Amino acid sequence: MELLVLIHLLRAALESGDFSELADKLADTHPADLAAALAEFSPAHQWQLLTQCPLARQAEIFVYLPLEQQVQLAHSISRARFTPLIRQMSSDERADLFNKFSDEQKQALLPALAQAERDDILSLSSYSEGTAGAIMSSDYAMLSPHLTVSEAIEVLRHEAPDKETIYLSYVVDEKRALIGALSLRELILAPASALVDDVMKHDPIQVTADSSQEEVAALIARYDLLAIPVVNQQGQLVGIVTHDDAMDVAAAEATEDFHKTATIGKLEGSVKDAKISLLYRKRVVWLVVLVFGNIFSGAGLALFEQVISQHIALLFFLPLLIASSGNAGAQSGTLMVRALATGDVKLRDWGKMLGKEVLIASLLGLTMAAAVSGLGFLRGGADISVVVAATMLLVVMIGSLIGLSLPFLLSRFGMDPATASGPLITSIADVAGVVIYFSIASWYLELVL
Amino acid sequence: MELLVLIHLLRAALESGDFSELADKLADTHPADLAAALAEFSPAHQWQLLTQCPLARQAEIFVYLPLEQQVQLAHSISRARFTPLIRQMSSDERADLFNKFSDEQKQALLPALAQAERDDILSLSSYSEGTAGAIMSSDYAMLSPHLTVSEAIEVLRHEAPDKETIYLSYVVDEKRALIGALSLRELILAPASALVDDVMKHDPIQVTADSSQEEVAALIARYDLLAIPVVNQQGQLVGIVTHDDAMDVAAAEATEDFHKTATIGKLEGSVKDAKISLLYRKRVVWLVVLVFGNIFSGAGLALFEQVISQHIALLFFLPLLIASSGNAGAQSGTLMVRALATGDVKLRDWGKMLGKEVLIASLLGLTMAAAVSGLGFLRGGADISVVVAATMLLVVMIGSLIGLSLPFLLSRFGMDPATASGPLITSIADVAGVVIYFSIASWYLELVL
Structure with a gap:
């Protein structure tokens, strides 16, 4: 159903106070769509609409609301009314919400939960941001190696309603150490009396709770996984990360890298809804830093005032000339930043890439030099033409090599290569361009004139 | 197993000619890892190693090889030996490979296949690049609405080995029109005697074969789907796209957008392995175009030669000054390009975003003006300080507004907003910066001096 139609329906129900037809009409609507429509209402109305649905569906819809709205909604209703909803939420979404609560809210909520739920929330919310632990779910299907295939299927059928996925089960020993993994497809195809131990895949691809989310997303993409098990330092199973969370992580990482290449600080959530003060803060830092970087270009120009006059x-x-240097640098820089992020290029490939770049940059420089030499001749005669063409060849090569090398250098020293943004490379290339241009000019023009 | 260890093992087996231990050692190694190791060998050796595995496993490993290597390997062995492998491949991977074949190879291969396989390959390879059709698989599980739940599970068990996924089944009527979808979880939880028709979800989220791959990936991400069904113009089910392919599409789209923001043309495959001539071609076009753009800045400077002297x-x-204008523009441009790509911001939000940007850009401009006014005073006295600060305020605002608007404008006229790259915005901002700076300078300095 179209978003606007949906909003209209919900508004009409709120105004008439008649919700009787709503349930039928919305039965086949995806929770994500309902949440998108709900997001347009006030917390009081959101709650009024949500509570028309059964509790399980409420939780399904609720988790698709933007996190800030989840927090607002939780603020706006009494603890007694909110507790059943939070108990119904999936473990990872619940922990994310809990992390956004104030200390008071946390203290108020915890006693209302059962011991197991409390432990689960506290444990999941204890992992630092950016780690596998912070996005994993504890609602995974776990099997003992001694079960038969038909017993295992029975366990899964029984647990299916509460699990994030039953298509992958993880096999643990009596100490909860992860020893195998098994897909439902494999279970269905195996003989009913076979043992899980004999059918499972040993030593499955896994991550530790402190692995970076990027690494988790990369593994899920590389091996086409539905989910990946997360273990603690002792090798015990503590959670799973599913493919949809990995896709969100990959998208957020790409957005962060995009922003970095334009010198914008890390922004969480929507750009559309971001506050003006936040966007200002995320943008102003590097703009000011780069001003001081560009003073060097200005100083370069000042140095050559006489030649210029x-x-x-x-x-x-x-x-x-200086734009071409910066543009060529931005190209090779961006190619490397992205290739390092996707794993296409590794740190050890610097030598190989540098060798290629020298050739590519020479070709680009020669092409560009040819393009401007004619222009130089027309505008300033043969001497200017020579100076301009020689400068172009040099600055395109130097810009490209700076652009290529900076991401590797940053990466080598443990910094994010995406910091080698276009504007930073351009600023460095600018200084080099000014100095090279006027050095060649003053040397050559003195020689020939 | 580590890549280097794996390569070493394979090399040792090739040298000794003794493959007997290889199978055991590699049984638990993921096909993606084996393919990564195989990629380091010559086609002849690849084939020799591959054929040590059972046919099904050969196909699993083969599809993880880079597409260019798949083509090479297919070239290097006889049709009779290659045909069994291609018959074993999953339908989408097979069609991708077929599309890379020469017409001769295609003509040689087709008669060796069964009618159904031939039709399948021809049909799947007929969709244009970038569409859902081009990445979909025809190995989906299909159910009739009249089956009972236990019959449906039996069908899935029977078909499991040949299907891309059995965790989602699609229900079609007698004309093959898609009428419902059903997860294996739902099937397992439903009463054995219930009808598929009563358990299935009606009118599932679906795409047509000519939908763009970006749209498909966005839907899979939005609704956290395992797979999405693809229908033709008549609403008949023709394929599915699975979550792992959607993740690959999203990553490729992000890479393409990254490259575009640095004026690099569309590159397929690895940057590391790309030929020098290809990288040159993808980079030179915009570099030369932007040179001619920058002539306007040069002309602006030439116009003010007298004031400058x-x-x-x-x-x-x-x-x-001009760098700050370009940097601010690159920031707002990149924010919008990415927000439009992820769907965070829609075309209709231009007004709202423009209003916000005016405020943010004013704040940024004032901060930057304050930062340079002191510098202006120290270096050139009060008059220069006024000129520089006023220019900074104006150029940061104009740069930001150009950066914000260009992606919307391009999008409005059906072009990819990512074309509004940093270098393009910078070039436009440069011209504006030169003209504004020296206009203010000549007006103000004439006034006061």
């Missing part, structure tokens, strides 16, 4: 025609070519 | 101190501030 004598050959003011040189100025005409200044923007296109 | 009289106040050569102005030059010192030129790089940082």
Whole structure:
């Protein structure tokens, strides 16, 4: 159903106070769509609409609301009314919400929960942001190796309603150490009397709770997994991360890298809904830093004031020379930043990539030099043409090599290669461009004139 | 197993000619890892190693090889030996490979296949690149609405080995029109004697074969789907796209957008393995185009040669003013390009975003103006300080507004917003910066001096 139609339906029900037809109409609507429509209402109305559904469905819809709205809604209703909902939520979503609560709210909520739920929330919410632990779910299906296949299927059937997925089960020993994994497909195809131990895959692909989320997403993508098991330092199973969470992580990582390449600080949540003060803060830092970087280009120009005054025609070519250097640098920088992020290129490939880049940059530089030499001749004569073409060849090569190398250097020193943003590379290339251009000009023009 | 250990093992087996121990050692190794190791060998050796495995496993490993290597390997062995392997491949991978074949190879292969396989390959390979059809698999599980739940489970058990997934089944009527979807979890939980028709979800989320892959990936992410059914214009089920393919599509789209923001043309496959001539071609076009864009900045400078000669101190501030304009523009441009790509911001949000950006850009401009006014005073006195600060405020605002608007404008006219790359915005901001700076300077300095 269209979002606007859905909002209209919900609004009409709120106004008439008649919710009787709503349930039928919305039965086949996906929780994500209902949440998108609900997001347009006030917390009081959200709650009024939500409570028209059975509790399990309430939780399904609720978790699709933006996290900030979940917090607001939790704030706006009494603990007694909210507790059943939070108990119904899946373990990972619940822990995320809990982490956004104030200390008071946390203290108020915990006593209302059963011991097992309390332990689960406290344990899941204890992992640092950015780790596998922070996105994992504790609602995984666990099997003993001594079960037969038909017993295992019975266990899964019984547990299915409460588990994140039953398509993958994890086999643990008596100490809860992860020893195997098994898909429901494999179970269904295996003889009913076979033992789980004989059918399972040993030593499954796994991560530890402190692994980075990027690593988890990369493994799920590489091996086409539905879910990946998470173990603690002792090798005990503590959670799973599912493919849909991995997809969200990969998208968030890409967004963060995009922003970084344009010198924007880490932004969580929607750009559309972000506060002006937040966006200002995330953007101003690097803008100011780069101003001071660009002082060097200015100082370079000041150094050559005399040459420039004598050959003011040189100025005409200044923007296109330094821009070309920066553009070529941004290209090779971006290629490397992304290739390092996807794992296409590794740190050890620097030598190989540098060798290739020297050739590519030479070709690019020669092409660009040819393109501007004609322009130089037309505008300033043969001498200017030579200076401009030689400068172009050099600055495109230097810009490209800076762009290529910076991400590797940052990575080598444990920094995020995405910090090697276009603007940073451009600023460095600018300084180099100014100095090279006017050095060549003053040397060559003195020689020939 | 570590990649290098794996390569070593394979090499040792090739040298000794003794493959007897290999099978046991590699039984638990993921096909993706085996393919990564195989990729380091020549086609002849790849084939020799592959054929040590049973046919089904051969196909599993083969599809993880880079597509170019699959083509090479297919070239290097006889049709009779290759045909069994291609018959074993999953339908989507097989169609991708077929699309890379020469016409001769295609003509040679087709007669060796059964009618159904031939039709399947021809049909799947007929969809244009970038559509759902081009990545979908025809190995989906299909059910009739009249089956009982226990009959349906029996059908799935029987078909499991040949299907991409059995965790989602699609229900079609006698004309093969898609009428419902059903997860294996739902089947397992339903009463054995219930009818599929009564348990299934009606009107499932679906796409048509000509939908864009981006749209497919976005739907799978939004609704946390394991797979999405693909229908033709008549509503008949023709394929499914699974979550892992959607994740690959999302990553490839992000890479393409990254490259675009640095004016690099669409690159398929690995940057590491890309030929120098290919990288050159993908980079040179925009570099040359932007040179001609930057001529306008040069012309702007030439226009003000007189003011510059009289106040050569102005030059010192030129790089940082135009760089700041470009940097602010790259920030707002990148924020919008990514937000439009993820769906966070829609075309209709332009007004709202523009209003916010005016405020943010004013704040940024004022901060930057304050930062450079002191520098202007120290370097050139009060008059220069006024000119520089006023210019900074204006150029940061104009740069930001250009950066924000360009992606919307491109999107409005059906072009990819990612074309509004940093370098393009920078070039436009440069021209504006030069003209604004020297216009203010010549007006103000004439006024006060």
